[in-house]
Amino acid sequence: MLTYLRKRIISSALPLVVVVVGVFALARMTGNPAALYLPLNATQQMRDDFTARNGLDQPLLVQMADYFGGVLRLDFGQSLRTGQDAAAMALRAFPATLQLAATTMVLAVVLAVIVGCWAALKPNGIADRISSFISMAAASIPDFWLAIVGIWIFAITLGWVPTSGVSGASAWVLPIATLLLRPFGVLVQIVRGSMVSALSEPYIKLARSRGAGELRVVTHHALRNAAAPALTVAGDLTVGLVNGAVVVETIFGWPGIGKLMIDSILQRDFAVLQAAVLLTAVAIFALNILIDMGYALLDARVRPVTVKA
Amino acid sequence: MKTAADPSTLRRTRGSTATESQAHDVVLQVSGLAVDIRTHRGTVRAVNSVGFEARAGETLALLGESGCGKSMTAKALAGIMDPVCDLADGQIVLNGTDLAALTPKERLKFAGPELGIVFQDALTALNPVYTVGTQLGEAFRIHRGLNAKQARAEAIDLMKRVGIPEPESRVNSYPHQFSGGMRQRILIAMAVALNPRLLIADEPTTALDVTVQAQIMQLLRKLREEGQMAVILITHDLAVVAEEADSVAVMYAGNVVESGPVAEVFADPRHPYTKGLLESVPVHLERGDQLKSIPGSPPELHDIPSGCVYQSRCPMVQDICRAERPALRPAGRRRAENGAATATADLERTTSAGTNDGGATARPVRTAACHFSEEITNA
């Protein structure tokens, strides 16, 4: 397992570098940030000073070499906007997103498993139709729209939860509900699909022939087999969440990495952007490795040390 | 239904031949079994008024070509049919209880302790994500309420019983870590875990090599003798039937076309289909000789002809075959009246010494569903 992990980490390193190089180059294509940071009536002199101060006058390759040199010394540069250490800003924002994404995914998975199994028990039955309708609708509602409607109904009209912010457990309700919707909708369909096929596998018949009841068949025999496709999709959805929680973070004032990223993009705050992207990419690669280990946990067949049949 | 497998026929058979004390021999009595499948072209009958009985300590072979309804019959017996299949008719009397009349929930109580089933495909019938120990122990957990540790101990015992070496360490292995033969042993172990009265083995060796097949058959024989189980062996391998079974029911297109003691049926088939099958085996032939094969293929389920099911391939087909479906009637001579046949039967029954006590009278009559069964000549 350890050698496998090591191998995975090494093989992830190159893509990581590619991601950062790509971000680096792309970011610089968006133009000189001087205008954003200097007063509108700034003189050319001031612009040049700014550009030189931030090393933006160097050729791209030199800038990149500088940057990677810094990265090796764990110096990710400073934010143009706040003057803070870019890595520190990214690290500070990251947990918020991670908590949000993790809670959301856990809930989405749990709910999707329940609903998906319920639907799969009787394919094409009433429950199946209802749940597939709900899940499809859930997966196709624009999230920002839902967020605002949610605030309107639950925070303003009903006053059950705060509109936004991060204080207190009740503040999590709306952001999570908003984020939850799509993963939930997608996962229900995946779980249902793989449960239906798992339930038609011969080993399910075998379990029934041993006298296993319906509940046992579902929870003990089918679910674990159906889990792998759901895991794959859940992984992709989590990546989507980490990468795309911007909307929710923006609306609910959640100080996460998504918001940080979009702010740094719009503010051409390159160092922060790079740090945030790097961090996210590392997290995504780690997640992929975790998911692979999840497969191995679920199913002995995919454990790295086995003879390929 | 006027087939010989009707309850009335059976009752008559038993009443005339068996005393009260011999009745316990019959573990399973199936009569008039019919299974419908709903397809997009309407409902088709995959199994049609099938009847047979299985006796303790004996092996009944269900023989037939692919798709003739063998597995469907087995699944109907075990109560694990696909959702599109319905049990349309019939009785499945296992030790005096008609399983067909029970609700699915009630049936669960029988699955395991009374009736075990070994599946056709050992590769997929084991749950790939659990250790074999867990799966072997499950029956004990469900029916005996054992805890995980006890169940594991039972699993190890079972693995010993079916001859898996080093059960203590292999109990924690996963199905994919076993060879096909071992997996089949595990499946068998699972089926016999609770010492059921009836064991259904659906093509337990089809996917296996001959050397392994021989091992598995040996094991089945051993278990049958130990537990005095009734075994229903499903196969399409004539040779396996000849070597392993006491009696045979030959199925064609969802119907039983001939049944009786193996030796009699094989030595003197009373149905052209059985005869055709026997002749397509390449033995006693010079290399390069033309094999006698049955032309054509079995009818589709949705257009099984109204007359004899075998009419389209039968060399002796007559108008009556197209008009009227022959019932399963007693055919051939009773063994007791035929010295040669008795001799073969005795020889053939190499293993089940105890079952023949009741004498030849306890055995079912030979039956065949052919209008011209008496006219079949066997060289």
Next chain:
Amino acid sequence: NSDGAGGGAADTVRVVLGQEPPTLEACESNLTSTGVVVRSNVTEPLIERNPQSGELEPKLATEWKATSDTEWTLKLREGVNFQDGTPFNAEAAAFTIDRAVNSKLGCNVEGYVFGDADLDVKAVDATTLTVTTPEPDPILPLRLSFLEVVPTSTSTTEKVREPIGTGPYKIDSWDAGQKISLSSWDGYWGNKPAYAKAEYQWRSESSVRAAMITSGEADVAMGLSPDDNIGDLGVDYPNNETVALRMDANEAPLNDIRIRQAVNYAIDKEGIVNSLYQGKHQVAAQLVPEGIVGHNDELKGWPFDLEKAKSLVAEAKADGVDTSKQISLVVRSAQFPKITELAQVLQEQLSQAGLNVKLKMLETSQHLTYQVRPFAEDDGAVALMTQHGNQAGDAAFTVDQYMLSTGAQSYFGTPEFDAMIKKADAASGDDRQKAFEEIFAYQNDKVVQFAHISHQTGILGKAKSVNYTPNSSSGDELRISEMTPAS
């Protein structure tokens, strides 16, 4: 409805902003998002401009006068301490000016109010300060009102995220991404403010900010939109911002003044103000609203006259101007409420007049390349929507940038016009007022670089529990000390 998380204790006023301040550095407090927290709360300037009257008032300096053409002398307040306990004196004031204006720090305020000019600052004694400008500068005191005073212990090599000032509040904590807390400082030289604490949060959606007021999670919300439907919890205030189209007269067809006039005629300002902004804005006739030195009361907005616009276009066309050439209407997304709607209205109305207008919605950074020199190369005429807020109260801050032919945000001008502006800049008193009034009239008459649309009105959300009357500078300088609990 007080179950809002964050527990609105009675002695805390909770403010919700549109964005998190990037920093609280005092020398960047001309940035709206920084200033709104820092100015007059944490730090204070030497001189302060009264947003209502436009007059300069003493703050840390008690009096000031020009001691020569280029030199100003300021008398400083005594008995004032910084929040770290060190005394405020001329040295600190000089330090502040040096740090902001003469250092390599690259302070935003330097560029914003002082340009390239370095100031010569001298602490004559503990309470006297002289400032010498390279050129005569009649509005130096006004410029100084942008400098927030910090103690000499403040770093001169790095910007400071959490400054120490002399203000009524000191920074308690800054929970990055979440909130900033201020608490009132006992050692404040002036009156103790009513609220012991202030808490700032930020939400970028104006509807969410409004919702926070409605649900009681915040007491004051900045920058609401008329459609946030906040009812009587919304308080209007003139926010000094003026919206206008700036036209590039270097490119056809805008290079013909008739076309630029046609643009002015084609825009239905009344309609826009009344329909889009529910009558809260005012039709504009110049770049600065009332209350700014130089505002010309006489000027009336261009009448909406589509026929006239059409005929001007036709006329120009007849004279060989290629009126079918595309004009890019460059707009910054989300710059102010309903800007997209406004942009679409403008596009539609200009098209009605017979012009070929293409709407270009851009994000800030891209928009800036059109807004300030050096201008983006665009192969065509550009009409840029600009929102200008003159926070200084003097038209010079507007005119130098927007109307000088070399102005940072000006496409073009004429030599006479430039001369007029130069003259006005150097004037003071009533002359100054007159000179600028003329400039605004002249632009509408002869230059027509701008099509003015409206003077905006800001909406501030305010919970019932707070007494506060916003003024034109509230958007940049939200004085917590002016707020009192209503009970």
Next chain:
Amino acid sequence: MTSSLTDDAAQEGQEDRQPAKQPPTRNAPPKDGQPSLFRLLLKDRFATVAAFVLLLVGLTALVGPALMGDLATKQNLLFANKAPFTMAHGWEYFLGSDSLGRSMLARLVVASRTTLSVALPAVAVALVIGSLWGVWAGYHRGWRENVSMRIADVIMSFPSLLLAVVVLYVFSPSAANIVLILALTRIPIYLRTARAESAELQSRTFVDAARTFGAKPNAIIVRHVIPVVLPTLLTLATLEFCYVMLAESSLSFLGIGIQPPDVSWGLMVSQGRQYLQTAWWLSIFPGVAIVVTTIAANVLAAWLRIATDPAQRWRLALPRKRLIARIPVKEAQP
């Protein structure tokens, strides 16, 4: 290369988790005369409705804008935010008017074209590139596969917003560029699926058979791999179509999507959100349009997935009644 095998096995684990396609067994569904797709469609009421909805949306996008003329752009500031469901102001205002007094109905119709002309090409481009690439990588395996998967990883963990901003900055914000971005960022989805399927297919016997004739890899890919992979990918594309519509509206929310005066459903929702409390119809109607289209596409995709899978097709063909019964409960024998 030894090392990569383990890696492969793991990869395999990751991507090939779709329930393994069973080789058609001898119990395969009845042969001959598969009912035609259309008849199957009619049999499923939900799928029929879905197909109808999609057809309607498609038609609207195709001919609607022409029918609406300039209604969608004609402003009337004095007639802003009029409530829907009244014919009092004429049919064109049946769905109300927007904040500039334009007909909601007309705008919805016009927006449908933009929405589709972003979503469809984006999906199509990603589908074609991703699928061909994935099929190629999966067929050849080895380094081609590894490199491709790493590239997919890179794209997946790349902030698509940055890409959007860059493209919009370097080029101009236009529907075409949004298509480009959405297509680029969604390529890995197809790439992975196509790779997994193709890697599995290339070991199938009929592919081996083709090799024994000496057929070239590309010929085999075209003849044997693509036709088999296509239904799966098309189903995926249908789902992606929904995703892309949502992504487009999210871009609009962040101000980097479709730009006025163009109008898409996503943009309408995004801009209407400010009026939620004063004029709900501005965002609800386009939202409903998105949801309905998406659900219809989903339903149809689910149906298509089954209908094109020979091993599952029977499910559709079944008479619906009594599907629920697993083991019929028999009446007690008299």
Next chain:
Amino acid sequence: MPEPLLSIEGLTKTFHVAKSASGNTRLKALDGISLTVGRGETLGLVGESGCGKSTLARTLMMLETPDEGTVSFEGTNPFGLKGKELLAWRRRVQMVFQDPFASLNARMSAGDIIAEPWATHRSLYPSSRERDERVKELLQMVGLRASDARKSPQEFSGGQRQRIGIARALALKPDVIILDEPVSALDLSVQAQVLNLLNELQKELGVSYIFISHDLTVVRHVADRVAVMYLGRIIETGETEEVFDHPRHPYTAALMSASPKLDVSGAKRDRIVLQGELPSPLDPPSGCHFRTRCWKAQDICAEVAPEPQVLTAPDGRRHLAECHFPLDTIKGLTGAAAAASTANAL
């Protein structure tokens, strides 16, 4: 013996797989295989699952590249060929696959499947009319109707599908057809049909077959010569009758004995039931691979791998076997079985 058309010499194929329990990653699927096939001859290849039969077939079809050894087809080694020559070679050697369901693309019609080889070998039947004609001929040749060309594989039964597979193999008019378990997926009655067909085709076209099967009854019926494989090695070869009647290798004997016989005469049969499993090909036993299951094994079997030796039967017929202790032909089966039971009892 007819003149050899195809001869194989020392063919070795190693697969690299994930680690086994013992840390081995090299799986020797073929371990020095030598064989010859004569023109018009049928060579039967038998052995347990996993012993390398299919690998041999695939290697011969160049679907795998061997590590060592040579293949010679009328004197040329196909592994050196490129381009046109390779295509020409491919035309002459064809294969019928084990699974009639998996080897036909379900999305093509029977006609297209049969015509598929010509898409590569265009010169064979350049015009589409010729191709259509030829497809019909082939269909008829394998006992299907010309009108079946338009049907898709799902519409055929297993036996019919296998016929399509055979027709496809015949499409290029090959000299050798490798049949990898062509009938094991088929029902008895259908199996007979296919065997008859193969037989007729051979008579008619004079092709050679390499017939892979684990059904000894079938092999006995079709093969002129048989080769018995065990863990990647050929352990016994010879003429069919000779090998079947006088197996010399204990494994062959066990195999013969284990296969069930349809014998209703009731003669009681002693059977050798081998104990233990086929060892993993990743970790084959040292010396003689079969020794772990062999009742005759002695110490030397673990140390030295037996060389093939020529054994002569009393009637003068000879065949090759790889065993240190070849069975005595005179004792025959019964003796072997008796020995086996004693061994098992120990």
